[in-house]
Amino acid sequence: MTYVIMHFFSTGKGPAGSARGLLVLNHEYVDPIMLYPEGPTPMTAEKVTKALHAHGVTVIAIEQAADGSWSQVDSEFNRRVHGNTPVDFSGPVGEDHPALAANGPARGTLNNCSMGHTPWGTFLACEENWNGYFGTTSVTWTATAEQKRYGVDKVGFGYNWHLADPRFDIAANPNEIHRFGWCDEIDPQAPTSTPVKRTSLGRFKHEGALVTEPKGRVVVYSGDDQEKEYIYKFVGERPWRHERARGASPFDNGHLYVAKFHDDGTGEWLPLVHGEGALTVANGWADQADVLLRTRSAADAQGATPMDRPEWITENPRTGDVYCTLTNGSGQHNAANPRTPNPYGHIIRWQERRNDKTGTAFDWDLFVLAGDPAYDSRVTIKGDKYGSPDGLYFDADGRLWIQTDISNSSQNLAAKGYDGIGNNMMLAADPRTGETRRFLTGPRGCEITGVVTTPDQRTMFVNVQHPGESTTAWGTPTPANPRAVSNWPEFDPAGRPRPSTVVIRRLDGGVIGA
Incomplete structure (x- = not known):
């Protein structure tokens, strides 16, 4: 089971608020x-069921x-939400929408990567690479244009669930995929919800889903984690307290936008609203539900x-600046995205015009171009080097915590320019000066992903995801020897590496990072 974002x-x-609480964690995927x-x-x-129950969210x-x-x-709050948990739908794509009419009731959440948390105390679990769980052995099935747009194919990520469970057979049950790709709201203090x-x-x-509340309204930023994809923003229509008071969800009334970054350092949020721009009936867009089901194409x-x-x-x-x-x-x-190719990644930031996050104009710049200066002279890191930035977290004092996700096919390899960087890590950066310092390094074959502190900032929780996975540099574990790459954290000679x-x-009990 993966321990990811929390x-x-x-x-x-x-x-007492810093000594007692509920830790809510995503479980992104399983390593078979x-x-x-x-x-x-x-x-x-049986194996499909085991994997489905190892996905999802844990409240402890x-x-x-x-x-x-x-x-x-x-x-009473300890709880698991997994791939077979009953779920509801709200908003323009309601539970009765024909696109959601698959075999059996709607169940589960899969590939929950990062997350968000709301001002009213709920958790948003974000479904990322859900396409990889589907496949088919049908010789007549071919992917539609929309299925291709989301990366759905016959083999998926090789989980082969479709061989044992028709729920994941894209030919036999094509609408099941429409039940995934969303943000799931979970109330950790309502265990039967x-x-x-x-x-x-x-x-x-x-x-992920960064939730902010300008002018009392909710604004949610989210990235689409695939190459050539986009950054999105949802803006609530009315103050969230008003919506909650009348029994409505603040997420059900509002507009979705997508970012346009102009080369001159300005930007705009383009509406993904039916009837606006190209999203008309004449262009093949039926209604707002259609826009949301086909968000990428919109x-x-x-x-x-x-x-x-x-x-x-x-x-x-x-400052209110937003970083991605x-x-x-x-x-x-x-x-x-100034480097072609860009094996090391970078961090972009923007300031909404007049600091109005409900608006549609912003100004942007590059916070850092990551990487190893020994291989790329364009690297702008001031301090300890790193590559493939992924997780981001600002603490209450304004320190920026950066976590990396170097691919297992690149970790520690000179051929990939990563031999001088090493394993995945977490760093702290000063957003004013750009100075960066390494805080911790993970074991072999892992991703460092997920960080949060208690309100007093004297305890920090950090997740280590899938230590010991197959890596080009260190080898490939097998059922007979799952310890081939790592045996962290227990180092049990008869055990196996475990996410933790x-x-x-x-x-001295002081503030972390001070």
Whole structure:
């Protein structure tokens, strides 16, 4: 099971709010070699069920002891949301929409990457690479234009669930894919509540969801994590407190936009609203639900700027600037993605015009071009080098925490320009000066992904995802030897590497990073 992105919801008041809370974690994907002791072949219905239940979201109650250590505690709030959990839909693509009419009731959430949290205390689990779970053995099936646009094909990512469960057979059950690609709202303090897929936020490969509240309205930023894809923004129509008071979701009334980065450092948010621009009936767009089901194609039609894998988005609490990681890519031939190719990635930031996040104009610049100066003279890092930035988190004091996701096919390899960078890591950066310092380095074959602190900033939680996965530099684990690359964190001679959440505190009990 993967321990990926998380948030800490305090359940105490005052100082107790930093000693007791609910830790909510995404479980993005499974590594079949690590999940099944006997290996993934042959695929069976039992193995599919096991994998589905290893995906999703976990809510766990945790408390801090007098010695500073943390542990899980029994609680009515402890809960799992997985690939078979019943779900609802809200917004223009409601649960009765014909596109959602698949075999059986709507269930589950898959490939939850980053997340968001709302001012009213809920968690947004974001569905990223959901296309890879589908496949078919049908010799007559061919992908439609929209299925191709989302990367749906016969083999997916090789999970082979379709061989044992017709739910994931794209030929036999083609509408099941429409149930994924959304942001799922989960209430961690209502353990019997049903997760709701908020369709107004669009359907694509959501990396995360930064929720802000300008003018009392919700604004949600989200990146579509694939090369040549886009950055999106949802703007709520009315104050969220007003919507909640009348029993409505603040996500159900508003407009979705996609970013256009002009080469002169200005930008605009293009509306993904039915009837505006190219999104008309005459051009083949039936209604707003159609726009949201085909969000990528709608963004294409409106002329958005393709980016080098837009991933995490975060906001500087001191300035209101918004930052987004572009992890890497082949290059997009525009000023916002200035390197072709771009194996190291970069971080872009923008300031909404007049600091109005509900508006449609912004100004942007590049915070950093990542990489190793030994291989690329254009690198602008000041301090410790890194590549493939992914996770981003601003703490309350304005420190920017950067986590990396160097591909397992590139980690530590001179041929990829990563031998001088090493394993994935987390760094701290000063957004005023750009100075960057490495804070921690992960074990072999892992991604460092997910970081949050308690309100007093004296405890930090960091996730280590899938240590010991197959890497070109270090080898390939097998069911007989899952420890070929790493045996972190337990180093059990008969065990296997395990994703884990690391709890960090200073010896003097001070603020992390100060």
